[in-house]
Amino acid sequence: MASLLPVTTQEDVERLVEPILDRHKDLMLIGRHLVIKPVRHVLRFIRLGNTLFDDLFNVTSVIDLTFLRYCNWATNGGRSLYNNGWGPWNIFDPEEVERLRRTIEETLPELRRVNTIDDFVAYRSNEPPPHNTFSFDFKLMAYIAIAKGDLDEAIGVVEAAIAKGWVEHLPKYYELLKKHDRTALVTFLRKQQAGSIETLGLTDYWQQEPFPLELRE
């Protein structure tokens, strides 16, 4: 299919965000992701351009947790920043570019406010349909419960998912969870987090912080 607009390149994206980077010192661009520093348990970024069809320039703001296992950037739970309330952006139109920059900058404060796991839960909990899928993501729910040290709640989440036939294969942490082995669970989450940070190329911007699981004995 012939695209209506030229395919956006990395240079186009860099030109787009340059003035934003100048004005906001807590931002950095990694590929097509405008990331808010510092990166701790919570990762906040704005994805510039759709993964599959880069000629359709969609923009999504994403808040996610770094201790999940990543193999790639993902926009789970992302909120789209639409052009005029709908559709993709044409970043070759100077007027639209200005509007997009403004939209991005208006979104930043709400992303900056989300700093802890609890902030993240609050942010994701009040989404309008059809984006209110937060609590259906049993893997996410289980991870949050583990990170917060609510191990019995985590077991309940996984077992309910098994009973519903949502689980194809037992998660790696399940044995540790059953044994309430807090030390091993901390090690597991730490290792997974370090791997994700490295995969996403965020090593230089990452600040390690303790898990609530470690603090609550």
Place this chain on the structure above:
Amino acid sequence: MPLLERHDDLALVGRMLVLTPVRNVLRFICIDRESNVYGFEVRTCMDLTFFNMRDWPLSGGWRLAVDRGRWDIRYPKSLEVLRQMIEEALPEMRRVTTIDEFVTYQTNSIKSLYRSSLRPDGLALIAIANGDLEKALSIVEPAIASREINWTPKYYKHLKQGDRIALLDLLHEQQRRTIEVLKLAKYFEPEPIGIEKG
């Protein structure tokens, strides 16, 4: 992939990483491309070679995936994670070598309710392979009555007649075709099926 060097029972057939030798049980890991040129999906699969199949059966296993994102060849660090996940999956797959082990595995697996290989048709074929024609009939007849099997299985006539030789031929024929279609001849080691003994 360094995996092939580390595990000499693995063979790459097209996009499938096959555990060899292939006997009655076929075990492989499917590494399949997605619509995105860089992205791909990986899953483990297990099935029986004497089932009637024309393509790789992508059932009987589980998806190898992480929590966020898709596998992408541009993220080298994530490929290390994937290799590790594959290596962790191998022992579990290696343990399933006989028809009985396959049945036990599929029955006890978490998602056993959704396994296509263990629907009545598959269960009947397994009973036939084990030489238990009575059991096969007791599985097939109600399934036909309830229209869960809404075709006449090829083995039905022979099963009614208790024709063990014809049934054995049929299983061998299906197995031969599976091995041929999936181009597994190099790794296939024929193994007697229960029905041959009794």
